[in-house]
Amino acid sequence: MPEKIGKHIAIYGKGGIGKSTTTSNISAALAEAGYKVIQIGCDPKSDSTNTLRGNNYLPTVLDSLREGNQIHIEDISVSGFHGVLCIESGGPVPGVGCAGRGINAAVSLLQELNLFEEFQPDYVLYDVLGDVVCGGFAVPIRDGITDRAYVVSSSDFMAIYAANNLFKAINKYAPTGGAKLGGVIANSITAGYSRSIIDDFTKKTGTTVAGYVDRSLVVQQSELYGKTVIEANPESEQADIYRRLAKHIAENDELVVPNPLGSADLRDWAREWGDKIYNLQAGVVDGREVM
Amino acid sequence: MSNTLEIPRNGCALHGALQTAEAVHDLIPVVHSNPGCGVHGHLARRAGGTAAGKGYQIPGTGLMERHIIFGGASRLREQLKNVSKVFEGKTYLVLNSCASAMVGDDVEAMTREAVEQGLPVIASLNAGFHGDVHYGYEHVTLDLFRQLTKPPKQKQDRLVNLLGILPGRDLTAFGDLEELERILTGIGLKVHTFFGTEKGLSQFETASEAALTITCSDWGRLAAEYLSAEYDVPALHLSSVPMGILKVKELVEQVKIRLGLPEEDVGGFLSRETEYFDRYLSFASPLIQKSRYGGPVMIVADVHRAFQYAEFLRIYLGVPVQTIAVTDSFTEDKNLREEKLLRLKKLAAQVYESQDEKEISDLVRHAEISRVLGSSLEQRAARERKLSWMGVSYPDFSGLYLNKSHAGIRGAVSFLEDYLQSL
Numbered sequence: 001m002p003e004k005i006g007k008h009i010a011i012y013g014k015g016g017i018g019k020s021t022t023t024s025n026i027s028a029a030l031a032e033a034g035y036k037v038i039q040i041g042c043d044p045k046s047d048s049t050n051t052l053r054g055n056n057y058l059p060t061v062l063d064s065l066r067e068g069n070q071i072h073i074e075d076i077s078v079s080g081f082h083g084v085l086c087i088e089s090g091g092p093v094p095g096v097g098c099a100g101r102g103i104n105a106a107v108s109l110l111q112e113l114n115l116f117e118e119f120q121p122d123y124v125l126y127d128v129l130g131d132v133v134c135g136g137f138a139v140p141i142r143d144g145i146t147d148r149a150y151v152v153s154s155s156d157f158m159a160i161y162a163a164n165n166l167f168k169a170i171n172k173y174a175p176t177g178g179a180k181l182g183g184v185i186a187n188s189i190t191a192g193y194s195r196s197i198i199d200d201f202t203k204k205t206g207t208t209v210a211g212y213v214d215r216s217l218v219v220q221q222s223e224l225y226g227k228t229v230i231e232a233n234p235e236s237e238q239a240d241i242y243r244r245l246a247k248h249i250a251e252n253d254e255l256v257v258p259n260p261l262g263s264a265d266l267r268d269w270a271r272e273w274g275d276k277i278y279n280l281q282a283g284v285v286d287g288r289e290v291m
Numbered sequence: 292m293s294n295t296l297e298i299p300r301n302g303c304a305l306h307g308a309l310q311t312a313e314a315v316h317d318l319i320p321v322v323h324s325n326p327g328c329g330v331h332g333h334l335a336r337r338a339g340g341t342a343a344g345k346g347y348q349i350p351g352t353g354l355m356e357r358h359i360i361f362g363g364a365s366r367l368r369e370q371l372k373n374v375s376k377v378f379e380g381k382t383y384l385v386l387n388s389c390a391s392a393m394v395g396d397d398v399e400a401m402t403r404e405a406v407e408q409g410l411p412v413i414a415s416l417n418a419g420f421h422g423d424v425h426y427g428y429e430h431v432t433l434d435l436f437r438q439l440t441k442p443p444k445q446k447q448d449r450l451v452n453l454l455g456i457l458p459g460r461d462l463t464a465f466g467d468l469e470e471l472e473r474i475l476t477g478i479g480l481k482v483h484t485f486f487g488t489e490k491g492l493s494q495f496e497t498a499s500e501a502a503l504t505i506t507c508s509d510w511g512r513l514a515a516e517y518l519s520a521e522y523d524v525p526a527l528h529l530s531s532v533p534m535g536i537l538k539v540k541e542l543v544e545q546v547k548i549r550l551g552l553p554e555e556d557v558g559g560f561l562s563r564e565t566e567y568f569d570r571y572l573s574f575a576s577p578l579i580q581k582s583r584y585g586g587p588v589m590i591v592a593d594v595h596r597a598f599q600y601a602e603f604l605r606i607y608l609g610v611p612v613q614t615i616a617v618t619d620s621f622t623e624d625k626n627l628r629e630e631k632l633l634r635l636k637k638l639a640a641q642v643y644e645s646q647d648e649k650e651i652s653d654l655v656r657h658a659e660i661s662r663v664l665g666s667s668l669e670q671r672a673a674r675e676r677k678l679s680w681m682g683v684s685y686p687d688f689s690g691l692y693l694n695k696s697h698a699g700i701r702g703a704v705s706f707l708e709d710y711l712q713s714l
Contacts, residue, residue, distance in 0.1 A: 066357055096362035098394040105360055 004147070006036075006121040009249065010140040010179060012128050013152035014162035018187045020048045021219060021228075022152050022245075023127040027052060028230035029239075029246035031082035035122040039084055040110070042103045042140060043129035044091025052080035055226045060090020061106040073113050081231050085119055099129070100136010107145060123250065131162045132169045141170060141179040148182040148255050150210055153201075155186075155194035157270050160201055167205055167260035180255035183210030185245065190215045193280065197273055204269065206259045210252065211245035214238075298648035298668060300618055300685060303419030305388055306332030307427020309349065310341070310459025312384050312415075314486035315435070315495070319381045321374055322351035323367050323398060324388030325359075328419065339667075339686025341459045350374045352391075359394050367391075367401045375410050382439075382492060385414040386431070392418035413438040423646075425510050425593070425619050428457045432485075432514040439495040443522060448550065450497075451475060452483045452504040452518065455511025455595065456532060460685055466696030466705075467532055471507075474699050477560040478543055478552065487694075499524065503549050505542075507532045508595035509627070510619075525549065530631065531598035535607055535703045536568040564700045571704045572607065578711045579608055587613035589658050590639070591651055591665030592684040594619055594631060600664055600683060601638040603703065608710070612639040614658045616651045616665070618684065620644075662714070681713035 011026075013019045020041070027039045041048025046060045058078050064071045080086045089106035091099040107126075110116075116124065126140040141149050151166050153159040163184060174180050186198045189212050202209055218239075222232035229239050261269060278284075305324070309332055312320040322329040329349045336342035352370045354363045367385065374383055383405075387398055398414050405412040415434035417427050432454065453471060458464045465487040472482040483494040483501060498504075499522035504515040506528045515526040527549060533542045540561060547557050572579075588610055590597050597615045604610040615635055635642045641658070645651050652672035655663055662679040663669050667688040673680040682690045683697070696702030697709075 062360060066361055068357070092361045096364070096395070097358075097360050099360075101356070101394070102360040105356055 004144075005116040006038075006124050007148070007250075008124045008126070008146040009182065010126040010128055010146040010149040011152060011185075012132065012141075012149060012162075012166045013185075013187075014131060014156075014159045015129070017152050017154055017159050017162075018213075018219075019152045020127055021051070021223065022185055022187060022213065022242075023125050024049065024051045025228045025230055025239075025242035026246045026249060027084045027123075027125055028081050028228040029243045030123050030250060031084045032230055032234075033243075033246070033250075035250070036120060037084045038115070038119060038121045038124045039080075039086055039127060040107075040124065041086075041088040041127050042106070042137075043089070043127065044094070044099045044102065045129075046088035046090045048088060048127040049080060049084075049086035051223060051226060051228045051231075052084050053078050053086045054080070058086060058088055060088040061109055062090035062092075062102050065105060065109060071109065071113065073115055073118065077115075081228060085121070087115075098136060100134050100139070103128075103136055104139045107139060132165050138169045138173065138178075142173050144177045146179045149179045150182045150185055150249065152185045152187050153198065154188040155197040160197075160270075161266065163201070164205070164260050164266055167207070167258035171257055171260055174257045181207055181258050182249060182252055182255055183208045185210050186212045188215045189213065193277055200273070201269075204261060207256055208254070210248055211241070213241055213245065296647050297650075299423075299646045300648070300666060300668060301423035301425070301646055302332050302335055302427075303389075303423060304417045304421040304427040304430070305329075305386060305419040306335070307422075307424030307429075307457075307460070308386050308415055308417040308431035309333075309427070310336060310424070311428045311431045311457070311486070312386065312435075313349070314458035314464075315491040316487075316489045317381050317492050318384055318435075319374060319378045320349055320384050320386050321367075321370060322349055322386050322388065323354070323363065323370075323391045323396065324351060324386075325354045325390050326351070328388050335686070336459050338688060340462055340682070340688065340690035340692050341464070341685060343691045350377070354388075354390055359390060362394060362396055363391055364396045364398070364401050367396065367398065368404065371401070371405045371410060371412060382411040382413065384431075384435075385412060387414070387416040387418050389419045392416065392420070423620075424460050425457065428460065429510045429513050432511070433517055435485075435495050436498060436514050436517055439492065440498045440518070440522070441496050443497070443500040445500060446502065447481065447500045448502045449479060450481045450483065450501040451546070451550075452485070452494075452498050452501045452515075452524065453507070454485070454504060454514055455506040455508035455529075456486075457508070457510060457593075458486045460593070461532075461596065462683065462685055462687055462690060462692045463695050463697045463702065464692075466692070466694040467507075467698035467702060469694055470696040470699035470702045471533070473701075474539060474543070474564070475546070477564070478546070478557045480546070480550075498522075503527055503546065505529065505546070508593070510595075529595075530634070531595045531602065532698045534599050534603050534698050534706065536565050536700060537606060538602070539564060539699055568700045568703065571707065575707050575711060578714075579707075581714075586661030587611040587640075587659065588662045588664055589614040589616070589655060589660045590683070591616045591655075591663065591669050592618060594635075596684060597635065598638070599697070600706075601635075603706065604710075605638065607703075607707075613660045614641045614643070614654060615639040616643045616645055616654055618646050618651075618666075664710075679713050681710060 091102040151163045153163040402414040468484040518524040655672035663673045697706040
């Protein structure tokens with residue numbers, strides 16, 4: 001594989017956890033700081049870059065592939081906020097075909113089109129659909145396409161479960177040239193214990209937290225405006241949170257191969273936390289330290 | 292079984308289904324796969340003797356990457372329309388492949404849609420990864436009964452179904468079906484052989500009217516059990532393809548009892564067959580005497596064929612079988628498997644299960660044998676030791692099998708010729 005142009009970063013996480021919002025805000029923050037950024041949405045829903053491009057129509061890579069016509073980069077990309085180049089892989093209609101293979105084909109096509117040579121990006125962010133359910137969804141972290149992955153997770157068990165699955169995939173592919181983990185992006189942080197849960201999970205798996213993104217109404221408001229927080233509310237505290245996160249991701253070179261928890265260990269770990277939280281909420285005082 | 296499998300002699304389930312479907316007259320298989328799945332199986336059979344000289348005319352959807360990503364169902368829809376124009380007036384059987392199964396193409400919905408539009412289309416979803424050629428035969432046969440067989444208009448007390456001989460896999464499949472049909476017709480029965488006959492399709496339709504299903508291997512059991520459960524057609528399970536007068540008599544006797552045939556219907560026929568068989572056996576007796584000094588043999592074949600040849604060699608030629616290598620998987624029924632193993636061990640000193648060319652060739656190299664009855668894959672090892680070799684199982688690279696038989700009476704005589712010539 002030729003030398004990579006720019007840092008290629010994959011961002012994973014359970015569906016609905018805020019991957020696209022987080023990724024778009026990181027892209028916006030990096031672009032605002034003067035970097036050349038490409039964001040590639042690897043999700044058949046093709047809505048990863050919506051807030052970067054003001055919901056403008058963007059034909060997906062796979063739509064173009066389906067048509068069978070000669071494809072040019074300008075047909076499948078649009079310049080968004082501060083010049084972020086927005087691309088959506090697209091995919092089949094739900095319930096048909098193979099979205100995993102689709103991502104693979106889309107990424108291959110972008111390489112064939114010399115996208116990176118022509119655009120010369122500083123950062124390429126891949127916003128990858130949900131859980132790593134099969135080999136197709138591991139494509140961005142395999143074969144040296146990206147060299148680092150981040151996972152967005154809240155303190156909900158299912159989000160952590162998905163993060164742990166990504167760790168398993170990284171653990172499998174990293175020894176043969178796959179991406180390593182940059183860290184966990186702790187998203188939608190609310191109650192006091194949610195940080196502790198994520199901290200404990202990262203400690204158990206030998207990973208680190210790249211940044212904490214508190215739950216905020218500003219995010220929702222910006223989304224409803226069809227914009228990133230960086231664009232819609234640049235002066236807000238939330239925008240600074242994303243800027244700090246983007247800076248960390250841009251500068252962090254401490255990549256690790258995580259040690260995912262086994263199924264039974266993960267279940268036991270979650271149960272332990274369940275008891276702690278229940279006791280805390282129920283006000284149980286039994287003379288032990290509950291947190 | 293070794294951890295690596297070298298030159299396995301069994302193709303995939305799709306190949307098994309395809310070669311079975313090809314043997315049904317007026318049934319046009321449509322392979323829903325990426326290019327190569329169908330033709331690969333065909334070329335293997337051409338090389339292996341069971342489709343030597345035969346052309347390839349199997350329509351397929353030739354799925355490309357975009358069909359994998361977006362689904363290939365619409366490609367199948369298009370292809371069914373095309374096929375109906377090229378092969379007019381036939382019945383079409385859609386065969387699934389690994390690729391289409393993995394991306395979840397709704398083949399059944401496409402089939403229903405084609406049927407609603409008036410096309411006679413059925414489907415058998417045997418993706419290659421489900422198993423090997425035996426699985427393909429077993430399941431496509433079941434699917435053909437499920438989708439083609441109609442409730443009986445009238446039960447026919449002298450009609451039998453014959454299953455368990457695998458076209459494309461059993462070298463002598465068509466000849467054996469013809470010979471067993473001749474024998475059963477000789478005792479006053481009508482026979483559904485399903486494969487290799489121009490009445491194949493209609494025989495599938497009326498299989499429910501039969502009074503008995505005879506299976507010559509475990510690979511016919513599944514379909515026989517379906518016919519039994521659905522249409523009350525009882526089954527008679529044989530462990531091998533009957534060969535030689537004793538096995539033919541056993542078969543006839545069992546059928547006579549099951550169907551309540553009068554003795555006068557079978558007695559005369561069996562006498563004539565006995566006389567015929569004995570005549571040729573006596574012609575060959577000097578050679579047979581000579582062959583006994585040749586020492587023990589090794590048989591490499593599927594279970595039902597291993598039984599067939601081992602028993603024939605012992606009964607009529609007095610030749611001991613030292614080693615048997617079974618090349619198909621035994622039934623999953625543990626008791627049945629144990630019983631079969633035990634019976635095979637009574638026929639041979641050593642019994643192995645393997646599909647691996649190297650493992651079997653090593654057995655050939657080290658067994659205390661003087662000749663090998665097997666496939667071309669054992670020929671090299673046999674040649675190294677200057678052992679005589681005879682092709683009885685797939686693949687036989689130098690063989691041409693049209694309607695040669697090794698079954699029944701005439702097939703047994705044919706086997707005698709082949710065996711004695713191979714010495």
